[in-house]
Amino acid sequence: MPKVGMEPIRRRQLIDATIASMGEHGLADTTVQTISRGAGVSPGIIHHYFGGKDELLAATMRSMLVQLRSDVTERLAAAGPSPRARLEAIVDCNFAAGQFEPRVVAAWLGFWAQAPHNPALSRLQRINARRLHSNLRHSLRALLPPDRAERVTMGLAALIDGLWLRFALTGAMDGSEARAVALGYLDAELGA
Amino acid sequence: MPKVGMEPIRRRQLIDATIASMGEHGLADTTVQTISRGAGVSPGIIHHYFGGKDELLAATMRSMLVQLRSDVTERLAAAGPSPRARLEAIVDCNFAAGQFEPRVVAAWLGFWAQAPHNPALSRLQRINARRLHSNLRHSLRALLPPDRAERVTMGLAALIDGLWLRFALTGAMDGSEARAVALGYLDAELGA
Amino acid sequence: MPKVGMEPIRRRQLIDATIASMGEHGLADTTVQTISRGAGVSPGIIHHYFGGKDELLAATMRSMLVQLRSDVTERLAAAGPSPRARLEAIVDCNFAAGQFEPRVVAAWLGFWAQAPHNPALSRLQRINARRLHSNLRHSLRALLPPDRAERVTMGLAALIDGLWLRFALTGAMDGSEARAVALGYLDAELGA
Amino acid sequence: MPKVGMEPIRRRQLIDATIASMGEHGLADTTVQTISRGAGVSPGIIHHYFGGKDELLAATMRSMLVQLRSDVTERLAAAGPSPRARLEAIVDCNFAAGQFEPRVVAAWLGFWAQAPHNPALSRLQRINARRLHSNLRHSLRALLPPDRAERVTMGLAALIDGLWLRFALTGAMDGSEARAVALGYLDAELGA
């Protein structure tokens, strides 16, 4: 069934299968076979479209990052200029249905664990962390004195990651609960 | 030169080498060879003392958990009955020198990523989470109304994990900063 | 844009690309891809025109053989009936610009190494060897007693191959030097 | 059947199996499997002792070179100071029973074809060529004027290689015939 113009379709298919496999087996047990079987194609196709497993993994992480970024951009645009609304928008992105989903969270966790030992993943991870940080800080500086803004930025960023992590590990939480905890922190720090 | 009483020495040696290897190469690239080479012994010895790699990994996680637990017990004993002091003690444990160390944090991260796909690790991880949760909740209930206590428990637990995670990923933080962020959260929530 | 009469053009194009690839990567690392890329066509085309890689390789060797043969025929015709002139003509062919060229010599070497394990190549190689042998012997018999003619035939044939080989391996020689060595041997044996 | 001190035994065994496989299948079709099967061991053992296939191939070529070198050294010592005797000794080495054997010659041919595309093999090949060249030239200079000595050096070296090559390709020759051709060349050049 060879067809023309399959490239974007196959790439998406393989990236989705990678996320699915990471959700099911973890990064360590995600092989070229688990991915290709999940996508319903032959193992060789991965090298045809990505050149190798490593590049597919990097492309997968990149794809998740792009998704997150476009969510944020969109919500920030809708949030208007109010700092409080912008902070809420950022929190909302991170716990929205698309991102806060077992498979996706497990994939992030796998990448996080591998990143310190893999330059490509590390770079992507750092870009993401910096962007979140910078978005939060920008709004918090409008609401708090500089040193507190800085501390709350770190806290809120860490809290978001921590809530993801606990979700990945226990599953005993849903997006709205996580959101409530994060916004509770925000209210407490802003109200003090 | 057969010696007696080598067992506890060798087990500790291998567990330490496992943590070191996880810090250096990550769980995915931690092999029986990297561990045994780090410990300066032959690969076969791992099976002699642990029966296999999996059991050594579980033993390593268990060992880190035991260490954390005894730290907490000790500090809680020293903290006295004051709920605020007890909460501080728990936070302190997590960011004390011994625990908040690159190798150890990387090892935790590796185990976290693997836990959802490995019953033994998952069990240990759950026990740890539950204990932290229960310790925090017990003290928070003395300071806050039940529903808020519950939410702050989740928040503080997630924040602690999130700070660890960011430390593992960026290294741009030390124990005292992390501690300040966590206690800042606590103060904000209690003060509100 | 289907064109007519593309067959001879494509076949030549692919054979040239095969020689080029063998010169650059060696036979072992000459793949359908290195060839088709060098020819600027798709990999599938090789099977269209040659039925497979093996047949293309055989066709390439055959083409080199045909080239050599026609050179020899032409030069022998020009050399006239003198045995000495005919021997010189044969030597000249082997070290003329077209044949004594890095890519071509490397291709020959690759085929030589493969021939003992490949019936098709072996057959071609044997035909070539026999023709050279017979050409040399025919002229040498006019100049030397039978047993010496036979030995010098073997010697001259081996010397020609050996000079090629050293050129392939070291490159530290050009056609005129090689020619001088071969003719020096001839003179020494004839003069003795 | 694990034993101690197997290293030298296994290394030799694997090198011999490599030569045998190259003789039977050619370098191109010599795989880790053909070698290990020939040696009666598992494929993994190659990486245990050589780190990989490439290093085994290089070790094999090195071993053949060492063998040739020690033969030459020994025969030259026995030949005494006479230049003619020394030249004969060198020729004899190359066509002695141990070296002039189908498997070994096929292995040399495989390495020759691969050398131009493989730095490690190329280096070994160059060392060998230089040594032969230098040995021949040293004795020839005692018998001929400089420029002729140089040309005969090239000729004799090429002739030796060419006789090997023809033996590899046709098998229609034995050591004593090859020896006679080479010495015939020498006599002709010296006698002229």
Next chain:
DNA sequence: AATGAATGAGTCTTCATTCAT
């Protein structure tokens, strides 16, 4: 005529594990 998508067999390599010593 020509492409390039897709396959699957085969290659090298890694690695946990076993076992004679």
Next chain:
DNA sequence: AATGAATGAAGACTCATTCAT
């Protein structure tokens, strides 16, 4: 108690070949 020789299954990757378009 400890070694390290040896295995074999599994991994990523390559490549000649096929085939719908």
